[in-house]
Amino acid sequence: MPTPLIDPIFDGLARALDVHNRRHDVLATNLANVETPGFRAQEVDFRSALARAFEQTEEAARPADLVEDTSAPARADGNTVDLDLQMAKLAENAGRYTALTRILGKRIGLVRLAIDGGR
Amino acid sequence: MDLLNPTFAIAASALRAERMRLDVIASNLANASTTRTEAGGPYRRRHVIFETESMGSDFADTIAALGGTADTQRGVEVTAVVDDPTPPRMVFDPGHPDANPEGYVAYPNVNPVLEMVDLMAATRAYEANVQVVNATKRMAESALSISG
Amino acid sequence: MAVIGDVTRVVPGIVSGPGAPGAGAPAQPTNGPSFGAVLKDSLAQVNTLQHEADKAITQLASGGPQSLHDTMLALEKADLSFRLMMQVRNKIVEAYQEVLRMQV
Numbered sequence: 001m002p003t004p005l006i007d008p009i010f011d012g013l014a015r016a017l018d019v020h021n022r023r024h025d026v027l028a029t030n031l032a033n034v035e036t037p038g039f040r041a042q043e044v045d046f047r048s049a050l051a052r053a054f055e056q057t058e059e060a061a062r063p064a065d066l067v068e069d070t071s072a073p074a075r076a077d078g079n080t081v082d083l084d085l086q087m088a089k090l091a092e093n094a095g096r097y098t099a100l101t102r103i104l105g106k107r108i109g110l111v112r113l114a115i116d117g118g119r
Numbered sequence: 120m121d122l123l124n125p126t127f128a129i130a131a132s133a134l135r136a137e138r139m140r141l142d143v144i145a146s147n148l149a150n151a152s153t154t155r156t157e158a159g160g161p162y163r164r165r166h167v168i169f170e171t172e173s174m175g176s177d178f179a180d181t182i183a184a185l186g187g188t189a190d191t192q193r194g195v196e197v198t199a200v201v202d203d204p205t206p207p208r209m210v211f212d213p214g215h216p217d218a219n220p221e222g223y224v225a226y227p228n229v230n231p232v233l234e235m236v237d238l239m240a241a242t243r244a245y246e247a248n249v250q251v252v253n254a255t256k257r258m259a260e261s262a263l264s265i266s267g
Numbered sequence: 268m269a270v271i272g273d274v275t276r277v278v279p280g281i282v283s284g285p286g287a288p289g290a291g292a293p294a295q296p297t298n299g300p301s302f303g304a305v306l307k308d309s310l311a312q313v314n315t316l317q318h319e320a321d322k323a324i325t326q327l328a329s330g331g332p333q334s335l336h337d338t339m340l341a342l343e344k345a346d347l348s349f350r351l352m353m354q355v356r357n358k359i360v361e362a363y364q365e366v367l368r369m370q371v
Contacts, residue, residue, distance in 0.1 A: 010340060010344065014336065014337060014340050017262075017334075017336045017337075018334065018336075018337075021258075021334055021336070022191060024126060024254070024255070024258065025125075025126055025129070025191040025192050026191045027251075028126050028129045028130055028192075028251045028255070029129055029191060029192065029193045029194070031130075031133065031244075031247050031248055031251050032129050032130060032132060032133035032193070032194045032195045032248060032251075033133075033169075033171055033193070033194075033195050034133075034244045034247065035136075035137070035140075035169055035195075035240060035241070035244050036169040036170065036171055036195050037169065039171060042191075044191075066190065066191065083243060083244070083247055086247075087247055087250060090250065090251065090254055091254070094254040094257060094258050097258050097261065098257060098258060098261040101258075101261040101262050101264055101265055101336060102261065102264060104265050104336075104340070105264045105265045105266065105267045106267065107267075108265065108266065108267040108343045108347065109267030110267075111347055112267060112346075112347060112350065115347060115350045115351045115354055116350060116354070124334075124335065259335055262334075262335040262336040262339055263335070263339065265336060265339035265340060265343060266339060266342070266343055267343070
């Protein structure tokens, strides 16, 4: 009775949300510095972080790795932030975060129904 | 300014910085033909210096210890507003009240075309960071729907 | 949450109650932990989750290193485990009352 009552999917989803949160901050930092001379855009290795989010190991909770974003070439002042690209990533990331929270919410609603539904 | 999500502080710093930059550009454009200033001589073009700013919070160490996002939260700030050292534009106009003994008038070293390019870049950056605020708000609101 | 204290007092009493007379009732096969032990475990877990939820709330409220989704999840976990425990308690009380009604 102790562990199964809390859905193991919850923890995986929570870690996935953490990954999206972290990426959101990195993208926000990139966009804040779009005009800062010499600023190098960063990314987050979210694919591997998401892949291990649902494992049962210590690794599962490790935050996503920071990497340099090499998608765009440097401008004259050394800045590598491509505004349109970063905006697209921001929108996609925010959309997935929102979808995951809704999924988690639905899941919690179902578990609650299963618990209360008997009465 | 934490407001449930530190990301707001990052975007806010950019909005502030770009706003300051827009003010300086506006001043340059307004004074593009000002041949006489209080300090003597023509208006001197100014520009802003942007630098990355760490959004250090009181909890930065705790966040880092938890493997959190302190290292990913960096905004931007205007660290200086400096004069452009480029010499003024000399235009031959002996009849002008501000003409020098050789008949040349010193006009500001402001190139309106370059200022407009800067203006557009600053505006785009400002709008992009407004979008960051909106996206952050949407994400925070959706997190509340976790209660099913 | 004073309710947890109340339930903790009620439930162990009920668990040990019907077991005590046991006259004529065959002994339960003891494979794995007893029902009482499992119940105590889940009560401890409910308590832990309540504490974690409290911690998450205070950290969020004081502007600490707590993301909103983690806080919401901690709240929901505490809520769900508590609801489940209440349902289990109700079932136990029902079963006990039914046993009392039985003609011997």
